Amino acid sequence: MNRSLTMTMKTKNMKNEHPKRLIAGLILSTLLIAPFVSIHGEGEPKATTKPNIVFLLADDLRADCIGILGHPIVKTPNVDKLLENGLIFRNAYVLGSDSAAVCMPSRTMIQTGMSYLRKHPTTPTLAQTVKAAGYASIRSGKGGNNPNELDVDFDAHIDDGKGPETPDRDAAFHANNIIKFIKENAGKKPLFLYYAPHEPHDPQYATEEFYRMYHSADIPMPVNFLPYHPFDNGDMTVRDERTLPWPRTKQSVTGKLARYYASTTYWDAEVGRVIAALKEAGQYDNTIFIVAGDNGLSLGEHGLIGKQNVYEFGGMQVPLVFAGPGIKKGETHALVYLYELYPTLCELAGISVPTGLDAKSLAPIIKGQQPAIRDYLFTAYKNCQRSIRDNRWKLIRYPLIDKTQLFDLQADPHEMNDLAGKPESAEKIKELTALLEKTRKEFGDKAPLVVPNPKPAAWSPGKAGGGKTDAKKGQKPEEE
Ligand SMILES: [Ca+2]
Known part of the structure; x- marks a missing residue:
């Protein structure tokens, strides 16, 4: 509670500081641009060539649950195509959580680039940084367990929708918001799009056509399945763990997996609509894409059905893939944190990285300059x-x-x-x-x-x- 209050206050303070920084930046830009303006006799400097940044953050998406990552069952054709020339981080993790709602510290760390175990920092948020760099920005995504007060500096921020046409929190509602934003802003400024719908978080929402694609009888069990976790890990009966009864069974686990895959494929289809809108607006090629999950999820492994654990492919491990101009196809086993995407995307897009962040830029790995940035995690x-x-x-x-x-x-x-x-x-x-x-x-x-x-x-x-x-x-x- 205290931290969230602190965050709100800090955000307000930072907002007060920003106009000064913006004015200083404008004066500097004018000085730099002035000679060219007089030579060419143009009243306006040319539009920036900064790349667009599209951040596709799925909710509770497992580190292995994208087709192109080698998953044997789940179908994600749109994301696979998007990432076919991307760089896959096989060992990406959330630092941790002080609550059963792992989403919250994870999404806060994405916005701050700072450890959740510290007092909230005075460094600018991701939203403030992209705004100051001249981006037109939107976050549309789930509002619960998200640091909404850190989103206010996006030009548009839209939490859960409750329209009559679209079910609450479904990926289509947020895709519609993002697509509308693309149409309104393409070509005017570089775009920062943060698409963060509720899927495939339980109750694993999808439309019927996607549920029909998966049958529990065809789905293999995890090799490390157990009916019960063998000892008390400190949070054995937390909400997520109660989404299936004990003992866990083949029937209950594969049933859950079928719904989870359906919800993931539904999410993929909506990502496909966002990509199509970018292409239609002529904004696809000069775009850095980041596909990630906000935290992982156990689905039968070790007897667990939640994200409240630190096993591999459990609560903390996430998918993380970068694709776009300057990013070479491949994969790395470097040990990294999800929140490192903040300084990373800054560096890839030519935005200055705020000093004092805990997160480290992955750009040296992405550019092939060094194989790793951390020796342990x-x-x-x-x-x-x-x-x-x-x-x-x-x-x-x-x-x-x-x-x-x-x-x-x-x-x-x-x-x-x-x-x-x-x-x-x-x-x-x-x-x-x-x-x-x-x-x-x-x-x-x-x-x-x-x-x-x-x-x-x-x-x-x-x-x-x-x-x-x-x-x-x-x-x-x-x-x-
Ligand atoms: Ca989550």
């Missing part, structure tokens, strides 16, 4: 889960139950073989625990890795039940 969930990984090893710490897991991700990418109990692991655990302790402080993390009276690791769903949220398909769910 830290993730966190509330005060109950912490992880650190490098290119091979991953340690997860659960302070509240005094438990540590160790995985060799090269040999065991699905984290099925916990090596923490083995005597030969002691040295590696010591090394990674020290690294975790050091790294978490760098990001402003104050929660301890060891607590005085740890709880038992055993748990049971008890009266939590489960399966209730999905029964309300098509209705507005209580958000997390």
